[in-house]
Amino acid sequence: MSYSTHRRKVADTTVPLEHRASHARSCALHVANKLAVRRSDVLNHVKQQTGIDLDMPCSDEALAIAFAxxxxxxxxxxxxxxxxA
Known part of the structure; x- marks a missing residue:
């Protein structure tokens, strides 16, 4: 699936939060590939910048902030x- 497809699924509030978080992590993989880094580097950056762990976001609002x-x-x-270094 493409980044855009996963992005739409992240925004679909009719889907359970855990499933949407999975799509956000898939978006992180697309970004990691674009930047030539590991997905964990992207997820760690998100956690450092927002304080939100995409393995277990606590709310729709938290997911939206992390995805931003x-x-x-x-x-x-x-x-x-x-x-x-």
Whole structure:
């Protein structure tokens, strides 16, 4: 599936939160591939920036905030922190 398809499914509030979080993690994989990093790097960035763990988001609002961070990485308005040397 494409990023856009997963993105639509993240926004579908008729689907259970856990299922939508799975689609958000799939979007993180697409972004990781685009940036040539590991998916865990993207998920860690989201957790660091938002305080939200996409393995277990607590609410629809939390999922939306975390997904906005993924979207910002994809669009280039946010940058992944470079690992310390």
């Amino acid at each position: 961070s993924i979207d910002a990485l994809r669009s280039g308005t946010e940058q992944l922190a470079q690992p310390a």
